[in-house]
Amino acid sequence: MGAHAESSTASVPALRHACGLCSLQEWCWPAELEESDLDRLHAIVRRSGLLPAGRHLFRANDRFTAIYAVRSGCIKTYNTDPGGHEQVHGFHLPGELLGFDAVYPERHHFNALILKAGSVCIVPYRDIAELSRQFPGLQNRILALMSHDFSRQQMCAEGSGATQRIAIFLFDVEERLRRHYYSDYEFDLPMSREDIANYLRLSPETMSRLISKLQQSGVIRVNRRHIRLLDIARLSLVAQGAHLDRKPVQ
Amino acid sequence: MGAHAESSTASVPALRHACGLCSLQEWCWPAELEESDLDRLHAIVRRSGLLPAGRHLFRANDRFTAIYAVRSGCIKTYNTDPGGHEQVHGFHLPGELLGFDAVYPERHHFNALILKAGSVCIVPYRDIAELSRQFPGLQNRILALMSHDFSRQQMCAEGSGATQRIAIFLFDVEERLRRHYYSDYEFDLPMSREDIANYLRLSPETMSRLISKLQQSGVIRVNRRHIRLLDIARLSLVAQGAHLDRKPVQ
DNA sequence: CGTTAGTTTGACGGCACTCAAAAGTTGTGG
DNA sequence: CCACAACTTTTGAGTGCCGTCAAACTAACG
Numbered sequence: 001m002g003a004h005a006e007s008s009t010a011s012v013p014a015l016r017h018a019c020g021l022c023s024l025q026e027w028c029w030p031a032e033l034e035e036s037d038l039d040r041l042h043a044i045v046r047r048s049g050l051l052p053a054g055r056h057l058f059r060a061n062d063r064f065t066a067i068y069a070v071r072s073g074c075i076k077t078y079n080t081d082p083g084g085h086e087q088v089h090g091f092h093l094p095g096e097l098l099g100f101d102a103v104y105p106e107r108h109h110f111n112a113l114i115l116k117a118g119s120v121c122i123v124p125y126r127d128i129a130e131l132s133r134q135f136p137g138l139q140n141r142i143l144a145l146m147s148h149d150f151s152r153q154q155m156c157a158e159g160s161g162a163t164q165r166i167a168i169f170l171f172d173v174e175e176r177l178r179r180h181y182y183s184d185y186e187f188d189l190p191m192s193r194e195d196i197a198n199y200l201r202l203s204p205e206t207m208s209r210l211i212s213k214l215q216q217s218g219v220i221r222v223n224r225r226h227i228r229l230l231d232i233a234r235l236s237l238v239a240q241g242a243h244l245d246r247k248p249v250q
Numbered sequence: 251m252g253a254h255a256e257s258s259t260a261s262v263p264a265l266r267h268a269c270g271l272c273s274l275q276e277w278c279w280p281a282e283l284e285e286s287d288l289d290r291l292h293a294i295v296r297r298s299g300l301l302p303a304g305r306h307l308f309r310a311n312d313r314f315t316a317i318y319a320v321r322s323g324c325i326k327t328y329n330t331d332p333g334g335h336e337q338v339h340g341f342h343l344p345g346e347l348l349g350f351d352a353v354y355p356e357r358h359h360f361n362a363l364i365l366k367a368g369s370v371c372i373v374p375y376r377d378i379a380e381l382s383r384q385f386p387g388l389q390n391r392i393l394a395l396m397s398h399d400f401s402r403q404q405m406c407a408e409g410s411g412a413t414q415r416i417a418i419f420l421f422d423v424e425e426r427l428r429r430h431y432y433s434d435y436e437f438d439l440p441m442s443r444e445d446i447a448n449y450l451r452l453s454p455e456t457m458s459r460l461i462s463k464l465q466q467s468g469v470i471r472v473n474r475r476h477i478r479l480l481d482i483a484r485l486s487l488v489a490q491g492a493h494l495d496r497k498p499v500q
Numbered sequence: 501c502g503t504t505a506g507t508t509t510g511a512c513g514g515c516a517c518t519c520a521a522a523a524g525t526t527g528t529g530g
Numbered sequence: 531c532c533a534c535a536a537c538t539t540t541t542g543a544g545t546g547c548c549g550t551c552a553a554a555c556t557a558a559c560g
Contacts, residue, residue, distance in 0.1 A: 082490070083490070083491065100397060100400070101397055101400050101401055102397065103393045103394055103396070103397035104393070104394035104395070104397040104398045104401075105394075109401060129386075129389065129390070129393070132389075133383050133386065133389065136379075136383065139379065139382075139383065139389075140379070142393075143353045143354070143379070143392075143393075143396070144353055144354035144355075145354070146353070146393070146396050146397070146400070147350060147351055147352065147353035147354040147396070148354045149400075150350070150351050150396070150399075150400045151351055151354075151359060153404075154403075154404060154407075156407075157404070157406075157407045157451075160451070161547080161548095162547080162548070192506070192507090193506075193507065193508095194506075194507085201407075201410070202548080202549090203548070203549050203550075204506085204507075204508095205507090205508080205509085205548090205549075205550085205551095206547090206548055206549070207507095208507060208508055208509080209508080209509080209548090211508095212508075212509085224507090224556095224557080240332065240333070241333065410549095411515080411516095412515075412516065442538075442539090443538075443539065443540095444538075444539090452516075452517090453516070453517055453518080454538085454539075454540095455516090455517075455518085455539090455540080455541085456515090456516055456517070457539095458539060458540055458541080459516090459540080459541080460516095461540095462540075462541085474525085474539090
């Protein structure tokens with residue numbers, strides 16, 4: 001589990017770029033992976049170039065061929081029901097994976113749209129499946145990652161009230177961004193209000209109203225997409241279902 | 251359902267009973283599995299005796315050791331938040347698996363309570379993980395099952411209105427029961443109204459009211475837990491978000 | 501500077517929750 | 531078999547949250 005990437009020989013710089021030096025490495029493929037496993041990983045992982053905002057990484061019903069790891073930027077997954085209404089399924093931030101849901105039936109269930117330009121790692125499924133048979137650590141890791149995704153993605157469902165869901169969402173995004181950008185409870189949302197509202201199953205109007213209310217209560221500070229969590233304790237209470245009182249200081 | 255031998259210590263023909271003759275076999279471990287894979291599977295799968303209603307199969311935070319396959323009865327998974335409020339996560343019917351969510355971090359996230367007496371197959375995780383390394387078909391199957399579970403479990407979130415969610419739920423349960431009990435759109439719900447309401451994030455009162463309304467509209471017929479779907483077309487519309495008009499025939 | 505998309509604010513209405521109580525069902529013991 | 535208790539389900543009345551409709555306001559971009 002050491003930081004074997006940082007101090008060893010630089011004689012094969014090209015390979016090291018793939019995963020060894022990757023700032024996300026410890027998150028994507030941490031812990032149990034041996035040095036030898038990582039070398040094999042290098043051979044199958046490919047890096048995309050810069051993907052501009054507005055482009056689709058894949059679309060619903062596309063054939064499933066690879067897992068993607070977000071390196072930078074932000075990707076939203078969504079699909080459109082027969083009635084044409086769009087439903088946002090989730091947001092994928094740097095260090096997070098997407099595509100596992102499509103292992104069965106080998107077709108993607110969602111559209112994946114680049115919200116904020118960035119790049120991804122592409123991990124061909126056949127290769128990683130084959131490789132995982134040879135390296136037990138890797139197999140465990142894949143199962144664990146799937147299981148982890150599985151558990152986390154249903155977060156948006158939690159919370160009975162709109163304000164509570166928003167508070168949970170803010171904490172969630174802060175925590176996920178904190179891993180790669182030092183934040184100190186201050187960060188920029190990579191997605192629009194509309195997308196957040198859709199994800200949380202709220203109308204954009206309600207979303208806007210409640211964000212304003214949170215600010216008026218002195219719990220957060222908002223400027224466009226820039227968020228600052230001011231009163232963690234109180235926001236935490238809200239996230240647990242508490243009601244929001246008036247501003248404590250005037 | 252299959253009348254299988256209870257003993258797991260019997261000789262070869264008895265072993266075949268474990269999965270080979272199981273009526274659930276094609277659902278649990280279908281398709282790609284070779285005959286030889288199945289033989290190995292026999293060796294590690296264990297069958298529970300009859301589990302009475304009210305008993306827990308496992309509890310939240312229990313160490314994760316095995317996947318369970320429901321053979322008969324019904325199991326609900328739920329957890330209780332700090333405030334003591336119970337949240338139902340899902341219902342597991344014959345032929346369905348549970349436990350995959352706990353692969354990481356090797357602890358169960360939910361309580362699993364037997365709602366209706368029945369039995370399960372117990373598949374030790376270590377063994378199946380080890381075995382899957384030797385049999386690619388089995389590994390694919392496990393990943394596919396996890397992925398499938400992953401996709402289906404978020405059904406309850408779908409649907410914006412209460413009536414819509416109920417309609418979706420009814421279709422879902424009907425479809426899942428149909429696999430093992432010939433139903434013709436008629437079946438018994440294995441869980442209480444309260445559990446359904448909780449699962450769908452409704453109050454029991456709202457649940458009751460809307461079930462009554464569906465019956466008054468002639469879309470379904472209800473007697474306690476016995477449900478009959480009368481007007482599939484109209485219920486299907488409701489499940490897609492349509493509004494419910496008055497009873498068409500008087 | 502004009503256009504456009506995104507966000508905010510206001511007014512209003514309906515759906516679903518809460519509180520409350522009746523009706524029905526199940527289980528237990530006399 | 532009946533009585534009684536405990537629980538589940540149903541029904542009713544009132545309220546509040548959140549969605550819809552509509553309009554003003556604010557960046558962002560050419």
